[in-house]
Structures are given as structure tokens and as C-alpha cells.
Amino acid sequence: MQADEFENxxxxxxxxxxxxxxxxxxxxxRSCAGCHGEGGSMRGAATRYPQIDQPSGQLVDLEGRIxxxxxxxxxxxxxxxxxxxxxxxxxxxxxxxxxxxIRPSIDGAARPFFERGRELxxxxxxxxxxxCSQCHDSNWGRQLGPETISQGHGTGYPVYRLEWQGAGSLxxxxxxxxxxxxxxxxxxxxxxxxxxxxxxxxxxxxxxxxAPGVRR
Ligand code: HEC
Ligand code: HEC
Numbered sequence: 001m002q003a004d005e006f007e008n009x010x011x012x013x014x015x016x017x018x019x020x021x022x023x024x025x026x027x028x029x030r031s032c033a034g035c036h037g038e039g040g041s042m043r044g045a046a047t048r049y050p051q052i053d054q055p056s057g058q059l060v061d062l063e064g065r066i067x068x069x070x071x072x073x074x075x076x077x078x079x080x081x082x083x084x085x086x087x088x089x090x091x092x093x094x095x096x097x098x099x100x101x102i103r104p105s106i107d108g109a110a111r112p113f114f115e116r117g118r119e120l121x122x123x124x125x126x127x128x129x130x131x132c133s134q135c136h137d138s139n140w141g142r143q144l145g146p147e148t149i150s151q152g153h154g155t156g157y158p159v160y161r162l163e164w165q166g167a168g169s170l171x172x173x174x175x176x177x178x179x180x181x182x183x184x185x186x187x188x189x190x191x192x193x194x195x196x197x198x199x200x201x202x203x204x205x206x207x208x209x210x211a212p213g214v215r216r
Contacts, residue, residue: 002156002214010091010160010212013084013167017092020085025076032089035073039096046097046209050198052109059113059194063090063169081188087167091158094211101208102155104201113191117199120192126183132196135177144180147216153204154197156213163216170197 001007018039021032036042049062060068063081066089071078079086106114121132135144136152143149157170164172171193175185186192 117195126181159213
């Protein structure tokens with residue numbers, strides 16, 4: 001279902017994203033396309049996230065970069081985390097990198113964020129007292145209720161998930177994992193999400209992006 005563009009429900013978000021890309025917004029009525037050009041101009045972009053934003057020196061993920069462009073460069077109303085337009089634009093941009101290997105940078109200013117991500121990934125949390133690693137490194141392939149635990153690679157995000165009856169970001173998926181072990185969930189856009197995403201991207205280095213994924 002995921003491989004077939006006509007069967008993959010995530011392609012609806014890609015199509016919506018393609019429309020939004022053309023939509024004039026903000027005081028100067030500029031579209032994303034007005035600055036970035038037409039479809040295909042974002043090929044490769046998704047392979048480099050999360051990355052360090054300059055000059056702030058903060059880590060941003062792809063959704064964060066889109067939110068930033070929208071409010072600062074397009075000067076349009078901000079897009080909420082996990083909103084349909086944000087997921088659609090992210091799916092549209094990520095789809096353009098389908099088949100390309102993930103290549104995050106963990107050097108220089110990114111290093112401390114990466115190290116915190118690594119720590120978080122190995123830290124036991126929640127009432128079940130489990131770390132990400134205990135499920136996705138030590139127990140992948142095992143059943144957890146109706147689910148088979150995977151190696152936990154974020155190559156397909158945003159994904160269409162049947163349980164959500166819609167699309168969701170990697171951050172939403174990580175919140176599901178945390179709630180699964182009865183741990184406190186990180187808020188959307190929090191440093192923890194970005195640090196974990198950078199660690200995950202490093203773990204997945206060389207794997208091809210296959211967004212939009214389809215999940216149960
Ligand atoms: C006024 C011009 C302008 C507008 C409008 C604009 N952007 Fe940007 N965008 C930029 C600039 C400049 C950069 C930074 C340089 C670059 O990476 O191309 C950037 C960077 C990006 C990046 C990161 C690319 C990469 O390779 O890391 C993404 C993704 C992006 N924009 C998405 C969008 C989306 C989605 C919209 C519409 C909601 C949008 N932009 C609207 C100017 C703009
Ligand atoms: C109790 C076991 C468990 C723990 C702990 C756990 N997860 Fe998961 N995770 C799952 C299950 C089950 C799924 C859904 C099936 C799958 O794709 O693996 C999942 C899905 C994922 C996915 C999506 C994989 C995909 O292909 O869609 C990522 C990424 C992920 N987890 C990362 C993490 C991170 C990071 C942590 C720590 C914050 C974590 N998980 C903690 C069980 C766990």
C-alpha cells in the first residue's frame with residue numbers, strides 16, 4: 001500500500017501540500033513556490049533534518065523549518081504543530097526525497113543535541129521503566145500486543161496511520177511510544193523531540209526516505 005502511489009492514503013497529504021505550496025499568503029501574497037520554485041525543488045532537503053538553524057544555533061526539524069519559513073519569510077499566520085496544513089507541506093517536501101539516503105550532520109553545533117538525544121534514547125522512563133533502546137534495539141521483531149516492534153526508524157514520516165485515521169508526524173509517533181510505557185509525553189516542538197529525532201536520524205543514516213509511510 002505504501003509503495004503504490006494510488007493506494008497510499010498519505011498521498012492525499014502530499015497532494016494537499018502541493019496545493020498549499022502554490023497558495024499566496026501573507027502581506028506580500030507570496031507562495032512557497034514564489035521563492036522556492038516548482039515541484040522537485042526540495043529534493044534532498046528532508047535527508048538533512050533535524051539540523052542546526054543559523055543564527056539561532058537551535059535544532060529544527062523539517063516541520064519546524066516549514067513553520068519558520070511560513071511565519072518569518074512568508075509572514076503568514078503561523079502553522080500549529082500537527083495541523084493538517086503543516087503535515088501536508090511536510091509530506092509534500094519529504095516525498096520529494098523518496099529513495100534518497102538520510103544524511104544528518106551530528107558535528108559542530110549539532111553535537112551536544114545529538115549527545116542528549118543518545119542519552120534520552122537509552123534512558124528508562126515511565127511506569128514500565130523502559131528505554132527506547134530496550135524495545136527498538138533489544139526486542140525488535142517481538143510482538144507487543146497487536147504490534148510487531150520495529151527497529152524504530154523514522155524514514156517514513158509523516159506517515160498515514162490507520163489507528164489515527166490520518167497523518168501524523170514523528171513527534172506524534174514518539175508521544176505514542178512514551179504513552180505506551182506510561183511516561184510523560186514531551187510537548188510538540190520541545191527540545192527532547194528534536195534531540196531524539198537527531199539521534200534517530202543518525203541511527204538511520206544511509207536508509208532511504210520512504211515518506212509518506214503507511215502504518216497500522
Ligand atoms: C520570501 C521567500 C520564502 C518564502 C515565501 C518561503 N521560503 Fe522557505 N526558505 C527561504 C529561504 C531564503 C530559505 C533558506 C535558504 C534555503 O535553504 O533555500 C528557505 C528554506 C526552506 C526550507 C529548508 C530547505 C533546506 O534545504 O533545508 C524549507 C523546507 C522551506 N523553506 C519550506 C518553505 C515552505 C513550505 C514555504 C511556504 C509555506 C516557504 N518555504 C516559503 C525563503 C522562503
Ligand atoms: C514498549 C516498547 C517501546 C518503547 C519503550 C518505545 N517504542 Fe517506539 N514503537 C513501539 C511500537 C510497538 C511501535 C509501532 C510499531 C513499530 O513501528 O515499531 C513503535 C514505533 C516507533 C517508531 C516508528 C517506526 C515506524 O517505522 O513507523 C519510532 C521512530 C519509534 N518507535 C521510536 C521510539 C523512541 C525514540 C522511543 C523512546 C522515546 C521509543 N520508540 C520507545 C514500541 C516502543
